[in-house]
Amino acid sequence: MTLYLLRRIASAIGILLLISLFTYAIFFLLSPDPAVQICGKTCTPDRIDQIRAQLGLDQPFWQQYLEFIRGIVMGRSYGEGASAVSCAAPCLGFSFQTNESVMDMITARFPVTATVAIGAAVLWLLVGVSGGLLSAVKQGTGWDRGAMMVALAGISLPNYFLALLLQYVLVVQLQILPFPQAVPFAEDPVRWFQNYLMPWIVLALGYASMYARLVRSNVIDTLGENFMRTARAKGLPAPLILRRHALRPALTPVVTLFGMDFAGLLGGALITETVFGLNGVGKLAADSIAKNDQPVIMGVTLLAAFFVVIGNVVVDVAYTFLDPRVRVKSA
Amino acid sequence: MSSSVPSELTTVAEEVGAPVGAPTPARRVIATLRSSPPVLLSVAFIVLVVLLAILAPLITAISGWGPYTFDKSAVDSDLGGVPIGNLGGISAEHWFGVEPGNGRDIFARIAFGAQVSLSIAVSATIVTTVLGVVLGMLAGFYGGWVDQVVSRVMDFLMAFPSLIFMIALLSALPAGNRPVLLVVVLSLFGWPYTARVVRGQAMSLRTSEFVESARASGAGGIRIVFREILPNLRGTIIVLATLAVPGYIGTEAGLSFLGVGVTPPTPSWGQMIATAVGWYAVDPMYFLIPGTFLFLTVLSFTVLGDRLRKALDSGDAAS
Numbered sequence: 001m002t003l004y005l006l007r008r009i010a011s012a013i014g015i016l017l018l019i020s021l022f023t024y025a026i027f028f029l030l031s032p033d034p035a036v037q038i039c040g041k042t043c044t045p046d047r048i049d050q051i052r053a054q055l056g057l058d059q060p061f062w063q064q065y066l067e068f069i070r071g072i073v074m075g076r077s078y079g080e081g082a083s084a085v086s087c088a089a090p091c092l093g094f095s096f097q098t099n100e101s102v103m104d105m106i107t108a109r110f111p112v113t114a115t116v117a118i119g120a121a122v123l124w125l126l127v128g129v130s131g132g133l134l135s136a137v138k139q140g141t142g143w144d145r146g147a148m149m150v151a152l153a154g155i156s157l158p159n160y161f162l163a164l165l166l167q168y169v170l171v172v173q174l175q176i177l178p179f180p181q182a183v184p185f186a187e188d189p190v191r192w193f194q195n196y197l198m199p200w201i202v203l204a205l206g207y208a209s210m211y212a213r214l215v216r217s218n219v220i221d222t223l224g225e226n227f228m229r230t231a232r233a234k235g236l237p238a239p240l241i242l243r244r245h246a247l248r249p250a251l252t253p254v255v256t257l258f259g260m261d262f263a264g265l266l267g268g269a270l271i272t273e274t275v276f277g278l279n280g281v282g283k284l285a286a287d288s289i290a291k292n293d294q295p296v297i298m299g300v301t302l303l304a305a306f307f308v309v310i311g312n313v314v315v316d317v318a319y320t321f322l323d324p325r326v327r328v329k330s331a
Numbered sequence: 332m333s334s335s336v337p338s339e340l341t342t343v344a345e346e347v348g349a350p351v352g353a354p355t356p357a358r359r360v361i362a363t364l365r366s367s368p369p370v371l372l373s374v375a376f377i378v379l380v381v382l383l384a385i386l387a388p389l390i391t392a393i394s395g396w397g398p399y400t401f402d403k404s405a406v407d408s409d410l411g412g413v414p415i416g417n418l419g420g421i422s423a424e425h426w427f428g429v430e431p432g433n434g435r436d437i438f439a440r441i442a443f444g445a446q447v448s449l450s451i452a453v454s455a456t457i458v459t460t461v462l463g464v465v466l467g468m469l470a471g472f473y474g475g476w477v478d479q480v481v482s483r484v485m486d487f488l489m490a491f492p493s494l495i496f497m498i499a500l501l502s503a504l505p506a507g508n509r510p511v512l513l514v515v516v517l518s519l520f521g522w523p524y525t526a527r528v529v530r531g532q533a534m535s536l537r538t539s540e541f542v543e544s545a546r547a548s549g550a551g552g553i554r555i556v557f558r559e560i561l562p563n564l565r566g567t568i569i570v571l572a573t574l575a576v577p578g579y580i581g582t583e584a585g586l587s588f589l590g591v592g593v594t595p596p597t598p599s600w601g602q603m604i605a606t607a608v609g610w611y612a613v614d615p616m617y618f619l620i621p622g623t624f625l626f627l628t629v630l631s632f633t634v635l636g637d638r639l640r641k642a643l644d645s646g647d648a649a650s
Binding site for chain 1: 369486487490491492493494495496498499500502503504505577581584585588589590591601604605607608611612615618619622625626629630633634637
């Protein structure tokens with residue numbers, strides 16, 4: 001088990017390094033000279049050289065990349081002597097636009113993204129799993145068919161379109177919700193909830209639909225297994241069978257999927273945050289891409305990849321606890 | 332590029348309906364699908380959108396308004412450019428109304444937008460299907476180092492935060508030919524999802540009896556892969572491809588919505604919704620029309636793919 005875990009972590013780090021290299025190379029090759037960009041309009045060739053030297057942009061590609069990785073692991077400092085700026089580990093560099101530390105920018109905006117992601121995840125698990133279960137139990141009925149039709153529609157509805165629809169119907173027409181505005185929880189919990197409600201729904205709908213479909217088909221498959229017939233032959237009441245015997249095998253794949261989806265939410269949050277103007281990491285990514293702020297793009301891409309890779313490891317490990325068959329094999 | 336739209340659809344239809352004569356699995360699937368109202372509605376809508384895309388130049392010639400023609404007389408410049416008339420200026424002149432501000436005809440932009448969206452999605456589907464099937468089959472059939480290499484590349488690409496990366500990549504790339512760039516980027520991150528499924532199936536077919544017999548009669552590896560394994564994957568491939576199309580339509584629209592996809596003035600549904608964001612309160616039709624087209628197109632392909640899979644799964648001869 002320990003060996004397995006170590007191997008998984010090693011391959012995760014390998015993938016992260018590859019992703020960072022790939023991303024770094026692409027921006028190194030494709031982007032216009034950042035020094036010119038930072039320097040602005042009143043610029044002299046001397047000043048450009050100075051900025052290049054300060055940021056280490058005069059170094060060859062490999063050296064720059066290694067410096068970047070070293071900065072993440074042990075911190076680094078830019079420039080020399082009195083003008084040197086130190087950047088503690090994990091250092092992702094400084095924004096070309098605002099000179100802020102990328103790490104600080106991300107941590108400052110992270111709570112918003114976490115709020116959006118966690119709220120949406122709670123919503124989609126509740127709706128998706130319970131909807132799927134109900135559909136499976138009432139298989140073939142009008143409810144089942146209706147719910148599955150809604151789920152198909154939910155998968156197909158682009159989230160930015162849903163965002164506009166909700167805003168138009170709930171805010172403009174019915175005026176149930178106020179116009180979304182960032183209000184901290186401590187200041188006004190009701191307003192805070194109203195503010196996040198639409199982003200949660202928008203981010204959750206697609207996943208909830210997918211999960212409802214998955215849970216339904218898994219539960220139906222499980223109900224057809226031999227051990228379910230045994231349980232029924234023992235005379236157990238149907239709800240108990242469902243609770244005690246069917247749920248675990250049917251929901252284990254959902255845990256796997258949830259781990260991956262939750263870890264990959266940073267990508268989904270990008271559109272949601274942009275549409276609702278929430279100042280989270282996703283919006284930070286969109287803004288920095290619009291301004292071609294390479295260090296920030298690098299930082300957010302790496303963070304997103306980090307979550308996906310870590311999510312994979314966590315899911316694999318969780319699986320060995322949830323599914324006894326896997327545990328036996330790996331032992 | 333629009334010519335690729337009908338060819339893809341007809342090849343799928345031909346493949347499904349090819350064996351004429353005795354009741355074959357393909358005929359059974361078609362019969363099942365034909366009796367399902369949701370499938371019929373979906374197919375009808377897809378045909379409608381495809382026709383709209385192909386005939387866009389012709390239809391807009393009849394309607395009289397091209398996708399780039401401004402019509403200042405259709406918007407009220409005193410009210411900041413809101414379309415004149417109810418429902419975003421829908422009239423006999425402008426069938427779907429006009430864009431607020433510059434008065435471009437929305438119907439024409441929907442039709443030409445369909446051309447862009449469909450040709451990008453279908454091209455990306457063809458590229459990823461070919462790549463995914465070939466690499467997946469090779470990895471699954473040969474195993475060993477081939478499988479190792481393909482599987483590691485797939486792990487790597489699937490761990491990528493693809494949406495963020497696609498946006499970053501597209502914004503960093505020089506303008507160039509946007510639709511082609513979109514196809515390349517979508518395909519780069521899309522093929523592992525096809526390859527993963529195909530690989531699994533090829534692995535289980537590797538040890539089957541007909542492969543053994545082909546091997547015994549002296550067939551080489553490549554020949555077995557393409558002559559014996561490939562035909563057995565037909566059903567899976569058709570389902571995967573059908574379900575890939577709505578995925579790419581959605582992603583392309585999303586990228587265009589975020590401003591890194593198809594560049595203006597070329598119309599695209601996602602980009603239309605993006606420009607409609609600033610107008611949603613005063614002119615809801617401007618986002619409702621492209622949004623509804625996008626939603627129904629994605630839904631139709633999803634329903635079709637979903638029912639196709641069910642029909643194929645329900646019979647024992649799944650191919």
